[in-house]
Amino acid sequence: MTAIRILLVDDHAIVREGYRALLAKQPDLAVIAEAGNTVQAYRQFKNLQPDLVITDISLPGGSGLELIARIKQHTESAAILVFSMHQNPGFALRALRAGALGYVTKSSEPEVLLHAIRDVYAGRHVLSADIAQILALEKLGGQQLALESLTLREFEILRLLVAGKSHADIAGILNISAKTACNCHYLIKRKLGANSDIELTKLAIKLHVLELLA
Known part of the structure; x- marks a missing residue:
């Protein structure tokens, strides 16, 4: 190597x-x-x-x-x-x-x-998640409360989920268990009011979660 x-x-x-x-x-x-x-x-x-x-x-x-x-x-x-x-x-x-x-x-x-x-x-x-979350919040204006309800760990997991990462992928990247990643996935959807992964993705796009480097 x-x-x-x-x-x-x-x-x-x-x-x-x-x-x-x-x-x-x-x-x-x-x-x-x-x-x-x-x-x-x-x-x-x-x-x-x-x-x-x-x-x-x-x-x-x-x-x-x-x-x-x-x-x-x-x-x-x-x-x-x-x-x-x-x-x-x-x-x-x-x-x-x-x-x-x-x-x-x-x-x-x-x-x-x-x-x-x-x-x-x-x-x-x-x-890093702390910088990414601050940048996202600055772009939101009146929609800040949705993302502010997430912890830094949850915000990072949201970014990885929307990027197409599986629970196993997220577990490896963040050094957590796949079960923890799954549980956080559920909490994120509940905090953001998303009933499905499709709704979660649409909301993430609306909140510019994947546009932090634009």
């Missing part, structure tokens, strides 16, 4: 050490370089051409947003995942518009980061 070669960018050495240890446990992931600021990060990217860049937004020597833009100018196909403490959806939107494929907050579970890395490497957009 060829491991995904990762450049890890964060201005805190202790933070990098922790995430490097997490990624080292994954046989398909390999941190080949680290950087603590935008100048180092861009130089490492040009020299090593990693498969994926994980970067924070707040960095010395310029913001992570500037780094993303520079990297994309150099290599348009570069895969970039933002991993940040900022839960402001404005940061997420700016990062995506700059060229990042994903945005995950540091309050997320480790499994969320690991899945996001593989999704971004595969060319898929990804948002």
